[in-house]
Amino acid sequence: MVRISPSILSADPLDLRSDIDRALRSGIDMFHIDVMDGHFVPNITFGLPLVGALSKHLDAQLDVHLMITDPEGYAPLFVKAGADIVTVHVEATEHLDRVLSSIRECGAKCGVTLNPNTPIDALRGVLDRVDLVLIMSVDPGFGGQSFIRGSLERVRELVRMRDDLGVDVPIEIDGGMTPLTVPDVVEAGVDIVVAGSAVFSANGRDIEKNIEALRQGIRQGLDRRN
Ligand code: DX5
Ligand code: ZN
Numbered sequence: 001m002v003r004i005s006p007s008i009l010s011a012d013p014l015d016l017r018s019d020i021d022r023a024l025r026s027g028i029d030m031f032h033i034d035v036m037d038g039h040f041v042p043n044i045t046f047g048l049p050l051v052g053a054l055s056k057h058l059d060a061q062l063d064v065h066l067m068i069t070d071p072e073g074y075a076p077l078f079v080k081a082g083a084d085i086v087t088v089h090v091e092a093t094e095h096l097d098r099v100l101s102s103i104r105e106c107g108a109k110c111g112v113t114l115n116p117n118t119p120i121d122a123l124r125g126v127l128d129r130v131d132l133v134l135i136m137s138v139d140p141g142f143g144g145q146s147f148i149r150g151s152l153e154r155v156r157e158l159v160r161m162r163d164d165l166g167v168d169v170p171i172e173i174d175g176g177m178t179p180l181t182v183p184d185v186v187e188a189g190v191d192i193v194v195a196g197s198a199v200f201s202a203n204g205r206d207i208e209k210n211i212e213a214l215r216q217g218i219r220q221g222l223d224r225r226n
Contacts, residue, residue: 002186002218004211005032005063005172007196009045010143012205019200020058022207030061032174032194034140035078037068040092041141048074048081055082063194065113065174067140068092072099079106087111087134087172090122100129111172115139116148120157128167133158135190138175143196147176152188159189178202179213186221193218 008031011019020031033051038044055062064083068074071088072095078086086103090112093099103110111132114122116139123133135158137151151173158171172192173185182193199210 002190002222003030003192004028004199004214004218005030005192005194006199006211007032007034007143007174007194008200009034010196010200012200019205019207020054023199023211024058024060026208026211028060028211030063030084030192031058032063032065032196033083034196035064035066035068036141040069040089041067043141048077051078051083052081061085063087063111063172063192065111065134065194066092072102075099076102076106079103079108083108085109085111085132087113087132089140090114091118096126097129100126104131113174116151116154120154120161123158124161124165127161127165127169130169132170132172132192134172134174134194136175137173137177137185140175144201145176147178147181151175152184155185155188155190177214179217182214182217183221183224186218187224189225 006023036043036045061084063085064078065087069092075086086108100110109131112130113134137147138145170191173190174194177193177195178198202210
């Protein structure tokens, strides 16, 4: 099964509850929350209070993507606020092992991610100690950017590395996912597709229709994979 993790970055901030409810009614069971600090990336978004409120009111997995410098201090706080998965960037910390362990110790799943120009090999040392690997298929910071095609080969490289090491960690992809780009990434081997604008702002914000179109893309990719 390949899951969709809608990124609420592209939801209507004044109508967030209703956008999320529409996605839930379409069978969505996880949401991607982009936390940006205006330093690691040139944008500022959500923080602990929103994760806390979502965790209190939603029966869905909260997939928190930290785009913040030095996440050591904040990562455990996001777990305490209710995040189910906390993902950190390899470029953002000198202490990757320590921050990943602290996420698990606080009771959440830990994820690791890397920017499109960071070699996949940077993951080798931690692959057996993470619960998720996120491949960025755009430079992080904004929704609505175009998919970087070279990400396909990066997914394949990661699948090979995962097989070599004999680990079974799910691969998530984030950036530029649309019904047209999804089949190729699913064929390449991803397990979770993050989609922001393709869910919440495409086609006049027809969230139900957008989710169905992405699911159709997933089915096409799976057909080609088998
Ligand atoms: C970008 C974020 C993404 C963003 C994706 O830095 O990490 O999660 O919401 O947006 P789309 O799906 O519109 O490319
Ligand atoms: Zn993200």
